[in-house]
Amino acid sequence: MKRICIIGAGNIGSRHLQGLKKITSPLSITVFDPSAESLSTARQRYDQIPSSLNHEINFLQTMEDLPKNIDLAIIATSSNVRRKVTEELLKNSTVKYLILEKILFQKAQDYKAIKKQIKKKKIKAWVNFSMRIMPFYQKIKEQLRSKKIHLIVSGSQWGLVTNAVHFIDFIAFLTDCYDFTIDTKGLNSKPIESKRPGFLELIGTLNIHFKNGSFGSLTCYPSGDSPYIIEVLSETYRCISKESEKKAWISQSKNGWKWTETETNLPFQSGLTNIVAEKIFKNGTCGLASYDEASKIHLTLLNQLHKFLNKSAAKKFTLYPFT
Numbered sequence: 001m002k003r004i005c006i007i008g009a010g011n012i013g014s015r016h017l018q019g020l021k022k023i024t025s026p027l028s029i030t031v032f033d034p035s036a037e038s039l040s041t042a043r044q045r046y047d048q049i050p051s052s053l054n055h056e057i058n059f060l061q062t063m064e065d066l067p068k069n070i071d072l073a074i075i076a077t078s079s080n081v082r083r084k085v086t087e088e089l090l091k092n093s094t095v096k097y098l099i100l101e102k103i104l105f106q107k108a109q110d111y112k113a114i115k116k117q118i119k120k121k122k123i124k125a126w127v128n129f130s131m132r133i134m135p136f137y138q139k140i141k142e143q144l145r146s147k148k149i150h151l152i153v154s155g156s157q158w159g160l161v162t163n164a165v166h167f168i169d170f171i172a173f174l175t176d177c178y179d180f181t182i183d184t185k186g187l188n189s190k191p192i193e194s195k196r197p198g199f200l201e202l203i204g205t206l207n208i209h210f211k212n213g214s215f216g217s218l219t220c221y222p223s224g225d226s227p228y229i230i231e232v233l234s235e236t237y238r239c240i241s242k243e244s245e246k247k248a249w250i251s252q253s254k255n256g257w258k259w260t261e262t263e264t265n266l267p268f269q270s271g272l273t274n275i276v277a278e279k280i281f282k283n284g285t286c287g288l289a290s291y292d293e294a295s296k297i298h299l300t301l302l303n304q305l306h307k308f309l310n311k312s313a314a315k316k317f318t319l320y321p322f323t
Helices: 013-019 038-045 078-092 110-120 136-142 162-175 274-281 293-314
Strands: 001-007 027-032 057-060 068-073 094-098 125-126 148-157 178-184 204-212 216-219 229-233 238-244 245-250 260-263
Touching: 001 013, 001 038, 001 078, 013 027, 013 038, 013 274, 038 057, 038 260, 068 078, 068 274, 078 094, 078 110, 094 293, 110 293, 125 293, 136 162, 148 162, 148 238, 162 178, 162 293, 178 293
Parallel strands: 001 027, 001 068, 027 057, 068 094, 094 125, 148 216
Antiparallel strands: 148 229, 178 204, 204 216, 229 238, 238 245, 245 260
């Protein structure tokens, strides 16, 4: 029986838990969160998912009670505590596979510290950039075949920084290019409060220039109801995706640029975690970005945003205030 632990039972952690319930082989699942309220919500969401199996499941408020041997751990906390709980987990338990949520950490040294731990303990680790493993977006990669692309994302109040790492990784995934620079000239110099208390967000336009000529433009409007739209463009391919409608429109040179409408059927996290976990247990890999790949993307972005914030901040930021 595989042992799986979820650290952090908030919104995303509880969705991972729902996904695990869909696995068709028996599991021993442990969920840790210091908040009794979060654990209660996670339990309720777990009970909403039908299953023919009765997995073993435990909900804990202290990390000392976690299993000593863990096959897969999922760290779904906020960025401000992720290093601490990851180090505590790896100190007290032997972990074979590890998945971390983004944004990873709030300090540059945290990335190196956790990398050192992962390497020392020979843990296979990934970061949950989920666009990589969604069938619709995988089909786009097949069509593009690593060509130079433009990615344009726009909409109102969609969380620019917290989602920017997803889209930068998406471009890297589509083009197999990980070298890029960040242009912050289009951002509003004044940060806003994040939807998550204690963290900040930015509005405006963030531009990303890749070494292979690919380009990303991410625009977040501070108000209004402008729809959240993703466009992928190349010299032979165009795609406009409206995730809220689960639809996309595709046009290709080989078809005379005729537009066709298609269903995207993008799965929620609760429909992905089971697939990822089963692939890991079967093959030792899962299609998500490796820790090293994701760290490079995080640090290139966050270091530039940190400099941008401190240009106009009365009180200088000593960390990345994002999650």
